[in-house]
Amino acid sequence: LAKTTQPISMDSYEGQEVNITCSHNNIATNDYITWYQQFPSQGPRFIIQGYKTKVTNEVASLFIPADRKSSTLSLPRVSLSDTAVYYCLVGDAYNQGGKLIFGQGTELSVKP
């Protein structure tokens, strides 16, 4: 299972775009990249998943370069409620039965 490296913490202000980059140098060919959000005392919640290039949904975008050794989660116009820990996970969830290992995550603090 590929190891991931993220910044431990980030600060932002309401209305700004936030980009969190995750490094995963030993990503395997079949691995997907998935981002989760976790609020205190709650289970993580799925944000977005991608394999290559760019993926966008109603809450975020995920940018993956051609070499796939890193990925960037982009949160447009953050609000106070986006204050949470964000985890980047890499793995072949489809063929590994969903077994994914969490890295340290990035604690995002959004200020007024």
Place this chain on the structure above:
Amino acid sequence: GAVVSQHPSWVICKSGTSVKIECRSLDFQATTMFWYRQFPKQSLMLMATSNEGSKATYEQGVEKDKFLINHASLTLSTLTVTSAHPEDSSFYICSVPSTGELFFGEGSRLTVL
């Protein structure tokens, strides 16, 4: 997506007692479920893989005799913390995989006095 429910949400027990935590997949049959543990200000640590109809698979360093896992049906997995001690106090979270995504329960906070 799949809905996963954990019970209880929080539990306080005395040292030496055993505590059972349930994880239910409400709308999806799961042959596999995962149990994680999370200490304050730390990431989730995978404890074990719960397999329906067979023994659980434990991660390195996790005591299988202390953390008993039973996956009796396709919708229920239980984690029993036996002879709990204060150092077992933590946030326990289960997850269910579905179509390449993990769906997590709300978590169960265990406090051992």
